[in-house]
Amino acid sequence: MHRLSVVTRVENLAEGIKSYWLALDSDLNAEPGQFIMVWIPGVGEIPIAVAYEENKKLRLVIARRGKTSNYIHENLVKGDRVFIRGPYGNGYIYSNVRRALLVGGGYGASSLLFLASKLVNRGGKATVILGFRNKSKVILVKDFTEIGADVIVCTDDGSYGIKGLASEVAEEIMDDFDAVYTCGPEIMMTKVVHYALSKGRSVQASLERIIKCASGVCGSCVLEPQGLLVCRDGPVFDGEILIKTEDFGRYWLDKTGRRIDISRLKN
Amino acid sequence: MHRLSVVTRVENLAEGIKSYWLALDSDLNAEPGQFIMVWIPGVGEIPIAVAYEENKKLRLVIARRGKTSNYIHENLVKGDRVFIRGPYGNGYIYSNVRRALLVGGGYGASSLLFLASKLVNRGGKATVILGFRNKSKVILVKDFTEIGADVIVCTDDGSYGIKGLASEVAEEIMDDFDAVYTCGPEIMMTKVVHYALSKGRSVQASLERIIKCASGVCGSCVLEPQGLLVCRDGPVFDGEILIKTEDFGRYWLDKTGRRIDISRLKN
Amino acid sequence: MAKLEVTVAGIKLRNPLILASGILGITSGLMVRVERAGAGGIVTKTITKKPREGYDNPVFLELDVGYINAMGLPNPGADYFAEELRKLENFHIPIIASIGGSTPEEFTYVANKLKIPLVKGFEINASCPHVSKHGVEILSDRKLLSEIVSSVKSVSNNSPVFVKLSAMINDVVKLGEIALESGADGLVAINTIRAMAIDIWAKKPVLSNIYGGLSGPAVKYVAQRVIYELYNVFPDKPLIGVGGIEKWQDVVEFILAGASAVQLGSVIAKKGLTVFNEIIRGVKMYMEQEGFRNIEEMRGLAHRT
Amino acid sequence: MAKLEVTVAGIKLRNPLILASGILGITSGLMVRVERAGAGGIVTKTITKKPREGYDNPVFLELDVGYINAMGLPNPGADYFAEELRKLENFHIPIIASIGGSTPEEFTYVANKLKIPLVKGFEINASCPHVSKHGVEILSDRKLLSEIVSSVKSVSNNSPVFVKLSAMINDVVKLGEIALESGADGLVAINTIRAMAIDIWAKKPVLSNIYGGLSGPAVKYVAQRVIYELYNVFPDKPLIGVGGIEKWQDVVEFILAGASAVQLGSVIAKKGLTVFNEIIRGVKMYMEQEGFRNIEEMRGLAHRT
Numbered sequence A, B: 001m002h003r004l005s006v007v008t009r010v011e012n013l014a015e016g017i018k019s020y021w022l023a024l025d026s027d028l029n030a031e032p033g034q035f036i037m038v039w040i041p042g043v044g045e046i047p048i049a050v051a052y053e054e055n056k057k058l059r060l061v062i063a064r065r066g067k068t069s070n071y072i073h074e075n076l077v078k079g080d081r082v083f084i085r086g087p088y089g090n091g092y093i094y095s096n097v098r099r100a101l102l103v104g105g106g107y108g109a110s111s112l113l114f115l116a117s118k119l120v121n122r123g124g125k126a127t128v129i130l131g132f133r134n135k136s137k138v139i140l141v142k143d144f145t146e147i148g149a150d151v152i153v154c155t156d157d158g159s160y161g162i163k164g165l166a167s168e169v170a171e172e173i174m175d176d177f178d179a180v181y182t183c184g185p186e187i188m189m190t191k192v193v194h195y196a197l198s199k200g201r202s203v204q205a206s207l208e209r210i211i212k213c214a215s216g217v218c219g220s221c222v223l224e225p226q227g228l229l230v231c232r233d234g235p236v237f238d239g240e241i242l243i244k245t246e247d248f249g250r251y252w253l254d255k256t257g258r259r260i261d262i263s264r265l266k267n
Numbered sequence C, D: 001m002a003k004l005e006v007t008v009a010g011i012k013l014r015n016p017l018i019l020a021s022g023i024l025g026i027t028s029g030l031m032v033r034v035e036r037a038g039a040g041g042i043v044t045k046t047i048t049k050k051p052r053e054g055y056d057n058p059v060f061l062e063l064d065v066g067y068i069n070a071m072g073l074p075n076p077g078a079d080y081f082a083e084e085l086r087k088l089e090n091f092h093i094p095i096i097a098s099i100g101g102s103t104p105e106e107f108t109y110v111a112n113k114l115k116i117p118l119v120k121g122f123e124i125n126a127s128c129p130h131v132s133k134h135g136v137e138i139l140s141d142r143k144l145l146s147e148i149v150s151s152v153k154s155v156s157n158n159s160p161v162f163v164k165l166s167a168m169i170n171d172v173v174k175l176g177e178i179a180l181e182s183g184a185d186g187l188v189a190i191n192t193i194r195a196m197a198i199d200i201w202a203k204k205p206v207l208s209n210i211y212g213g214l215s216g217p218a219v220k221y222v223a224q225r226v227i228y229e230l231y232n233v234f235p236d237k238p239l240i241g242v243g244g245i246e247k248w249q250d251v252v253e254f255i256l257a258g259a260s261a262v263q264l265g266s267v268i269a270k271k272g273l274t275v276f277n278e279i280i281r282g283v284k285m286y287m288e289q290e291g292f293r294n295i296e297e298m299r300g301l302a303h304r305t
């Protein structure tokens, strides 16, 4: 069953991206990289990464993408009830990491924010490269700065920060870090993972697939041919495992369980 | 579901009364006066008081009385499996009691033995009067002595100890005690309870009725008109409550739930 | 202030928590205790024409997810039980007499005997899963069900008649319809579900009767589904939900699903009779927090789209 | 040494633990993982003629006593799935294809497509409680059930055909008889039981489909009862037990009740795939302690008086 939470604050982060702060009855004790299922009664239920959790306060960053996320953007205001279950999955492994490079794209920045705060709290150093389409899509820069991370922003069109792809900027500075984390569009993550491994860097990436049960039974979130489950073995995977996975960067299962090209599902 | 236990020792206590030591997987943490349900697969399940429990060792004293108890007497030997559930009910209240008088009859001595051992261990003094039909029925005298209780035995025919009823002997010495406990034939307990109350002594008695669920739902063990449940509110009741209970010393419910004279059920 | 009073098929209850059949409702003394504990009403143990001893022990099992019982409908018989009920004085909550039997004649015999002022209604037990011919077989024989309902109704002196249904029949709504068309005033769902337990060290079924009925939390979500299905089709009929209720949240769930009132059964094994007041407090708190003035306002709300 | 191998309707299993339908058996990669985890066999997700997307989220709920799901039989359809199975190489445990549909023609279409060497048997899903016309309705229509079984059998190339039953039908033994008489080689019991959950703060059913199927510990004692009932009447037929198995003790209970083998379903949500080896170790230990040389010796022992 779901837990009840109440919206305490809604922030407009950028065009089509909002942040929701939820008050919980009790702590989830989520780890960065884990996700929850957000149920909007009568509308739908979708997986969302934990952007921050502390003291019965949970932060989510939600991009407008379709039925449920649209509804959330259009209707959810302070005081509204939100129903959640989880946390699910395995988050980032980050104990003993000193200098971490975080590479995020779009709302993928969200789980990296939680990770950065944990890293910094443990005395580590976090440098985050955030990539967006253009200035109107830029999010969370101030939040990363506030928790003490170094932030580099890039946009495709140069309208904010560096012009270029986050993955390219990452390649330039990767030598300075001992661990790399990435969350964002899978094409971007594929590049980051391949480059990092080629440089002998440990790298972890957080993936998306269709999540239905979130409990490792329905198989809808599988990565083939290893049969890895995003909801249970992931959503964060080690790069070494991902590069052996045909589906990484290439295929999703659609809702029927047929493998389709990744570009056809991500919109 | 039942717990598995294994018979480690069988003692012939007297004609038609045996004692069974059972090894358990884990402690029941029973209190004196509580009972368990003993299931013999394919035969039946009957309520039996805890005669002693310590360190995953459970002692029962079982009188031969009918289907299941006969089977136990005739078949159960060392190494056999016995299935139990419980403990159930409320036991004797004995904290802060200094000088206790215990009045037992027949196998009723069994729960008093456990009580006496607890009382003595706490530095109290326990005097037990045990009544039996005749010498061949006498049980547990040595056990009471060994744990440090003072024992007075009486038999109906004087073939062992004092000739006379335990309740009569109890009346003679009751003044010396601050609490009275009784377990045995209900007629005997009725006398003890009435006399004790007339002398202003606190008194508790352990009752029997038909136990089916042992969990306070089926109503088969009820005492009317208060609707007291032997399996849940008892089997040990305070004398003050019992004397207000019409059924005490008079009626049982038979298996259909009809009230019948106590003499018709106890055989 | 949120009001807990409900009227179910004309029977006024001070709160919607009714004691389920087979739980303690077998002697007058126990009924008084249940009244004092706060129950809104009482369904008696199922009473048959002749006394029944029930099955041999073991008859009741506590499980991780609930309970299994095969009491075997022990009861003192209708004649005796009518006298037992007459002992009640100053009794203020309604009693619903649960009737068992295998023929219309047996049912009417019992109903006639128990037609006494304190008995405000009848509940036809057509769903006991472990006594042959006294339960689900009735539900499987639609003609028999219909006959039993109409004969009980014909002798009930205008007291409401409820039929207690089973989840062991896929098309439970159809059976509800037959019961209502045959004259039943309301439906009760659910009775226990046939189940059994085996002990791996004894290598035997635990219950002497082998089969028993599953109750408690294990059946709650099935019972709620049946109430929801029934409310879909009979939103104006009294529906009483029973199965696995242990806390106030469960009661709210049943009412949102469409129950007019609920019954509490095996929870008494776990929590004792104090559960009535505990649940009442919780339901009240919920109603006040959510702005409900009475139970009727909550009823069936989960059906709103 | 206790042997865990069993042969069920001619299908050799290295141990009696089969993955239940609807759990992970939807891609070749997952099947390889399940094989490596130690399963004795795999039942595929129920496959229909046409692809199905299933229902919208929420489709799965974790409860205190088990789970409720209403996936809605999502599957890529028979044509696609046959190709998926063909990807399997060096695969050593038997696959049983679960077939869904609402007409005999749909069933035979799927069976024909999935008639490939790795598929050692078929399981007719006649018991899904939440997809209209694809489940318990089949069991309620005895003629349809019989037709479906005999048509699947007629195209199955001598592979054994199992029928998966529901506990939502009181007279499940009768349905087993019809299935066997129509040519089924064995029976599987049980599928999930129709149930629902309501959230009291949302005041709405939680599943998008409202109704779903209850699985997990809540249904274990019902499933064991069905296996026990079936074994009473069909002691020589292969019977596969499923419902609420979480630990080795549960498996022993089902086998004592009469199961030839068992299936593991929603426990995977709680324990992951390591549960196969955990259970295998426990069952072995039990068999050695109790002096059983093989599973067949244990089967049905709870029926001995």
Ligand SMILES: Cc1cc2nc3c(=O)[nH]c(=O)nc-3n(C[C@H](O)[C@H](O)[C@H](O)COP(=O)(O)OP(=O)(O)OC[C@H]3O[C@@H](n4cnc5c(N)ncnc54)[C@H](O)[C@@H]3O)c2cc1C
Pocket: A035, A044, A045, A046, A047, A048, A049, A050, A061, A062, A063, A064, A065, A066, A067, A068, A069, A070, A107, A110, A111, A207, A208, A209, A210, A211, A212, A235, A265, A266, A267, D057
């Ligand atoms: C582990 C994980 C973490 C995520 N974290 C975030 C986050 O922090 N912020 C955020 O904005 N988004 C996140 N997403 C993506 C988010 O779940 C989808 O945007 C959302 O499900 C879209 O649903 P919809 O009803 O709004 O749109 P729909 O119209 O239903 O679908 C639009 C697209 O969203 C994707 N999608 C739909 N349903 C699902 C589903 N059940 N599971 C996964 N993807 C689906 C598909 O690509 C689909 O084409 C995450 C996804 C996963 C798997």
Ligand SMILES: Cc1cc2nc3c(=O)[nH]c(=O)nc-3n(C[C@H](O)[C@H](O)[C@H](O)COP(=O)(O)OP(=O)(O)OC[C@H]3O[C@@H](n4cnc5c(N)ncnc54)[C@H](O)[C@@H]3O)c2cc1C
Pocket: B035, B044, B045, B046, B047, B048, B049, B050, B061, B062, B063, B064, B065, B066, B067, B068, B069, B070, B107, B110, B111, B207, B208, B209, B210, B211, B212, B235, B265, B266, B267, C057
């Ligand atoms: C709380 C309690 C504690 C008890 N402790 C002991 C004990 O320590 N030692 C001991 O020897 N006996 C004890 N008894 C009595 C014991 O339970 C009965 O002797 C036993 O149930 C008889 O069952 P049977 O199958 O041997 O005989 P049956 O032939 O079935 O019955 C013989 C008589 O035993 C009584 N009886 C039968 N079934 C039950 C039942 N389910 N519950 C209660 N009484 C029943 C009836 O009076 C009946 O007439 C206790 C009873 C109760 C209620």
Ligand SMILES: Cc1cc2nc3c(=O)[nH]c(=O)nc-3n(C[C@H](O)[C@H](O)[C@H](O)COP(=O)(O)O)c2cc1C
Pocket: B213, B217, B218, C020, C021, C022, C023, C045, C046, C060, C067, C069, C071, C073, C098, C125, C128, C164, C190, C191, C192, C214, C215, C216, C217, C219, C242, C243, C244, C245, C263, C264, C265, C266, C267
């Ligand atoms: C010990 C016991 C005895 C029962 N006896 C009866 C009965 O006589 N008649 C009846 O209709 N239902 C009987 N039931 C079923 C309950 O009334 C109720 O329908 C069922 O237990 C589900 O509710 P619960 O989960 O709250 O117990 C009995 C249940 C139990 C546990």
Ligand SMILES: Cc1cc2nc3c(=O)[nH]c(=O)nc-3n(C[C@H](O)[C@H](O)[C@H](O)COP(=O)(O)O)c2cc1C
Pocket: A213, A217, A218, D020, D021, D022, D023, D045, D046, D060, D067, D069, D071, D073, D098, D125, D128, D164, D190, D191, D192, D214, D215, D216, D217, D219, D242, D243, D244, D245, D263, D264, D265, D266, D267
């Ligand atoms: C998520 C999920 C999906 C299921 N899908 C199917 C299915 O497609 N076909 C089927 O016959 N049974 C399906 N079932 C039922 C299981 O195979 C099994 O019969 C039931 O869950 C009881 O077993 P369990 O308690 O071990 O889960 C599904 C069960 C679950 C939990």
Ligand code: FES
Pocket: A210, A211, A212, A213, A214, A215, A216, A217, A218, A219, A220, A221, A222, A229, A230, A231, A232
């Ligand atoms: S979402 Fe069901 S297995 Fe991952």
Ligand code: FES
Pocket: B210, B211, B212, B213, B214, B215, B216, B217, B218, B219, B220, B221, B222, B229, B230, B231, B232
């Ligand atoms: S034995 Fe059932 S209430 Fe006491």
